[in-house]
Amino acid sequence: MIPELGHYALVLALALGMIQSVAPVIGARYRDAAMMRLASSTALMQFVFVALSFMALTVCYVTSDFSVVNVFENSHSTMPLVYKFTSVWGNHEGSMLLWVLILALFGALVAAFGGNLPATLKAHVLAVQSWIACAFYLFVLLTSNPFARLPQAPFEGRDLNPILQDFGLAVHPPLLYLGYVGFSIAFSFAIAALIEGRIDAAWARWVRPWTLAAWMCLTLGIAMGSYWAYYELGWGGFWFWDPVENASLMPWLAGTALLHSAVVMEKRNALKIWTLLLAILAFSLSLIGTFLVRSGVLTSVHTFASDPTRGVFILMILVLFIGGGLMLFAWRAPLLKQGGLFAPISREGALVFNNLFLTTACLTVFVGTLYPLALEAVTDEKISVGAPFFNLTFAPLFIPLLFAMPFGPLLAWKRGDLLGAAQRLMAAFAVGIVTVAATFIAKGGVGILPAFGIGLAFFVMVGALVDLAERTGAFRMPFAIVRGRAAGLPRSAWGTAIAHFGMAVTLLGIVCVTSWASERIVALKPSQHVSLAGYDLTFDGLVQRAGPNFRETVAKFTVRRGGVTVGEMEPSKRTFATRTMTTTEAALLTRGFSQLYLSLGDANQDGSIAVRLYHKPQVLLTWLGAVVMTFGGLLSLSDRRLRIGAPKPAAKTALQAAE
Amino acid sequence: MTRKQRRLILIGAAASVLAIAVALVLSAMRESIVFFNSPTDVVEKQLPPGSRIRIGGLVKPGSLKRGDNLLVNFEVTDGNKDVAVRYQGIVPDLFREGQGVVAEGKIEAGGTFLADTVLAKHDERYMPREVVDALKKTGRWNEGEGHMPASTTK
Numbered sequence: 145m146i147p148e149l150g151h152y153a154l155v156l157a158l159a160l161g162m163i164q165s166v167a168p169v170i171g172a173r174y175r176d177a178a179m180m181r182l183a184s185s186t187a188l189m190q191f192v193f194v195a196l197s198f199m200a201l202t203v204c205y206v207t208s209d210f211s212v213v214n215v216f217e218n219s220h221s222t223m224p225l226v227y228k229f230t231s232v233w234g235n236h237e238g239s240m241l242l243w244v245l246i247l248a249l250f251g252a253l254v255a256a257f258g259g260n261l262p263a264t265l266k267a268h269v270l271a272v273q274s275w276i277a278c279a280f281y282l283f284v285l286l287t288s289n290p291f292a293r294l295p296q297a298p299f300e301g302r303d304l305n306p307i308l309q310d311f312g313l314a315v316h317p318p319l320l321y322l323g324y325v326g327f328s329i330a331f332s333f334a335i336a337a338l339i340e341g342r343i344d345a346a347w348a349r350w351v352r353p354w355t356l357a358a359w360m361c362l363t364l365g366i367a368m369g370s371y372w373a374y375y376e377l378g379w380g381g382f383w384f385w386d387p388v389e390n391a392s393l394m395p396w397l398a399g400t401a402l403l404h405s406a407v408v409m410e411k412r413n414a415l416k417i418w419t420l421l422l423a424i425l426a427f428s429l430s431l432i433g434t435f436l437v438r439s440g441v442l443t444s445v446h447t448f449a450s451d452p453t454r455g456v457f458i459l460m461i462l463v464l465f466i467g468g469g470l471m472l473f474a475w476r477a478p479l480l481k482q483g484g485l486f487a488p489i490s491r492e493g494a495l496v497f498n499n500l501f502l503t504t505a506c507l508t509v510f511v512g513t514l515y516p517l518a519l520e521a522v523t524d525e526k527i528s529v530g531a532p533f534f535n536l537t538f539a540p541l542f543i544p545l546l547f548a549m550p551f552g553p554l555l556a557w558k559r560g561d562l563l564g565a566a567q568r569l570m571a572a573f574a575v576g577i578v579t580v581a582a583t584f585i586a587k588g589g590v591g592i593l594p595a596f597g598i599g600l601a602f603f604v605m606v607g608a609l610v611d612l613a614e615r616t617g618a619f620r621m622p623f624a625i626v627r628g629r630a631a632g633l634p635r636s637a638w639g640t641a642i643a644h645f646g647m648a649v650t651l652l653g654i655v656c657v658t659s660w661a662s663e664r665i666v667a668l669k670p671s672q673h674v675s676l677a678g679y680d681l682t683f684d685g686l687v688q689r690a691g692p693n694f695r696e697t698v699a700k701f702t703v704r705r706g707g708v709t710v711g712e713m714e715p716s717k718r719t720f721a722t723r724t725m726t727t728t729e730a731a732l733l734t735r736g737f738s739q740l741y742l743s744l745g746d747a748n749q750d751g752s753i754a755v756r757l758y759h760k761p762q763v764l765l766t767w768l769g770a771v772v773m774t775f776g777g778l779l780s781l782s783d784r785r786l787r788i789g790a791p792k793p794a795a796k797t798a799l800q801a802a803e
Numbered sequence: 804m805t806r807k808q809r810r811l812i813l814i815g816a817a818a819s820v821l822a823i824a825v826a827l828v829l830s831a832m833r834e835s836i837v838f839f840n841s842p843t844d845v846v847e848k849q850l851p852p853g854s855r856i857r858i859g860g861l862v863k864p865g866s867l868k869r870g871d872n873l874l875v876n877f878e879v880t881d882g883n884k885d886v887a888v889r890y891q892g893i894v895p896d897l898f899r900e901g902q903g904v905v906a907e908g909k910i911e912a913g914g915t916f917l918a919d920t921v922l923a924k925h926d927e928r929y930m931p932r933e934v935v936d937a938l939k940k941t942g943r944w945n946e947g948e949g950h951m952p953a954s955t956t957k
Contacts, residue, residue, distance in 0.1 A: 378895075488813070501820065528836070529837075532831070536827060536834070541827070745894070746894070748869065
């Protein structure tokens with residue numbers, strides 16, 4: 145009964161979606177307020193029904209109702225409860241249900257919190273949001289019904305893929321989807337603006353918080369996915385330039401560009417058409433990402449066994465929305481009025497520089513990801529484009545971007561002073577150069593590139609601090625004034641500095657771990673040692689343990705440094721009986737920001753076991769940087785201007801200026 | 804500066820960054836892409852030793868031999884031709900005889916494939932697409948059998 149109710153709720157959501165697709169557009173056309181207001185109610189009800197549908201599937205999983213094909217295929221009665229919840233989206237059908245749930249959630253949020261939007265804009269935005277929603281409801285209902293039943297209910301399920309039986313599944317997909325789908329709001333706003341043929345600075349102020357929220361989720365989602373891959377897949381890498389990873393990186397790059405160009409539009413009323421295009425592109429890339437991951441054209445951890453009709457359906461959605469969006473853009477964008485003027489050296493100029501490099505970097509990732517697919521479709525020749533390609537193309541484009549990052553916030557709007565900015569960055573330059581020299585000497589004169597990478601990271605970090613110091617007058621003014629200014633500084637300024645700082649932290653982690661990670665692969669017998677990077681590991685022996693739905697062989701290791709025991713590591717091999725599948729659980733020992741990483745290979749006949757030991761210096765900074773970036777975004781999101789939709793009251797600003 | 808000049812500067816900057824990107828992409832394409840071959844391709848094309856390729860197929864049952872120092876020898880087959888592969892290191896959890904595998908590396912002078920990366924699938928019901936295609940070519944893939952090749956269905 146419950147699965148049928150869930151199915152029915154989804155059908156009702158589709159029906160509501162269809163009403164919402166048409167009514168508000170007619171309402172806006174004939175200035176019928178009631179028709180326009182209808183969209184808000186349907187958007188909220190859509191969310192309620194999709195949420196009911198999602199809850200129905202969750203109930204099926206939690207109660208292990210194996211009469212539902214989806215539950216039978218991906219669950220098992222002995223699986224821990226938390227995985228019964230997360231396995232709802234650990235499969236194709238369920239993950240698409242999560243997709244539409246988040247899509248409906250965003251529509252409902254616009255309906256609930258879009259009170260200060262002009263009525264027609266809100267009506268159009270909700271209508272466009274509903275077009276997208278209907279397309280995906282149809283996709284779920286017609287090709288990926290999660291509620292399909294088996295004629296005879298089996299006694300036991302086939303279990304969730306053991307690789308997915310991890311806490312990462314609870315966090316990574318929802319965050320990533322919040323990011324992907326969050327860009328649909330920017331898309332809907334862009335399409336609505338094109339339909340209305342009107343766009344102004346206020347538009348950017350409405351779009352920015354949504355984009356920022358989506359960007360934050362995407363940043364965290366990507367970082368979480370990267371950390372999960374790092375500890376789960378046992379290769380010790382955090383980024384493989386796998387097409388699926390690129391699928392999430394592309395919307396991130398476009399979204400980052402959109403965040404920055406929307407600032408120009410909001411503050412200076414310039415770059416309007418470009419911002420619209422980016423809003424369309426960011427969501428288009430999210431759709432392409434969904435297509436790549438869900439259609440089965442790629443081989444990866446994310447690909448669930450899938451049938452080809454789904455790929456064709458998603459491709460149709462893709463063509464409809466990307467093609468339609470871009471065509472509408474080509475037709476209507478020239479009608480929009482051009483915005484303000486600015487000199488090439490200015491805050492606007494710096495943000496254009498940012499956009500230029502971000503979108504070009506995004507383009508290289510796009511080419512590297514889709515070229516193999518295109519080539520195969522045309523010539524039947526199969527190629528793989530991996531890390532070497534992206535290191536040669538993406539990295540050279542990102543370095544100038546990072547180098548320019550501290551300059552941007554120091555330049556004035558309209559007409560900036562590059563020399564002045566450079567002078568104020570003297571401290572950052574000095575720290576950067578000293579770091580390059582120090583790194584170069586400390587690492588014995590080898591590797592000038594890593595030394596420059598470290599120097600660049602420190603330059604950007606100090607640059608972000610210089611920005612804050614300049615704004616608060618730190619080091620120049622008495623403490624009381626600095627404190628007052630710091631308190632009066634808009635939160636978005638803090639957010640910018642912190643997010644830029646976070647980017648540098650990530651860079652630092654990436655440079656350290658790619659340059660100085662060390663690795664040993666050995667076969668060990670009990671009581672034998674292996675040493676790496678000053679650590680000495682003793683293999684104490686194997687222990688057998690039983691988990692809720694698996695058996696594991698645990699290898700116990702004692703870690704010593706300079707004769708002192710610093711910890712124990714217990715990597716294991718888990719065997720899941722239902723799928724007769726083995727997974728390797730790596731053991732991690734964190735020391736500061738660095739980690740020791742130990743994973744097991746096969747046992748040999750002579751009683752030895754193969755182990756792979758890595759030392760990953762400063763690896764945690766890679767993900768910590770993303771957390772810092774997200775925190776910067778959060779501060780910016782809490783800025784009064786975005787929260788209340790209005791800048792600070794003038795009286796208070798005047799008071800401050802008098803200080 | 805007039806509006807027109809400013810626009811020209813912008814277009815010029817955009818065009819030069821794009822040109823740099825295109826140049827980077829083209830040079831990287833020449834150096835860093837890797838072609839995928841089935842065992843039949845490897846044998847029939849007579850690829851020169853030292854060229855970097857990917858091969859994919861099934862690990863031939865009975866061919867897997869483990870040596871000292873984590874050395875693994877096995878043969879990759881598409882049912883038509885076999886290629887001997889040598890790999891030193893830890894193979895993935897789902898690497899088994901009769902299962903799909905993709906290996907990346909170089910062909911040595913003797914015709915042995917020296918792999919530096921061995922990829923297996925992530926899910927026992929799922930077959931790497933490259934392997935499916937390689938098997939389809941030799942008629943060893945049966946669509947009706949679902950996600951497992953005919954030779955390995957239980």
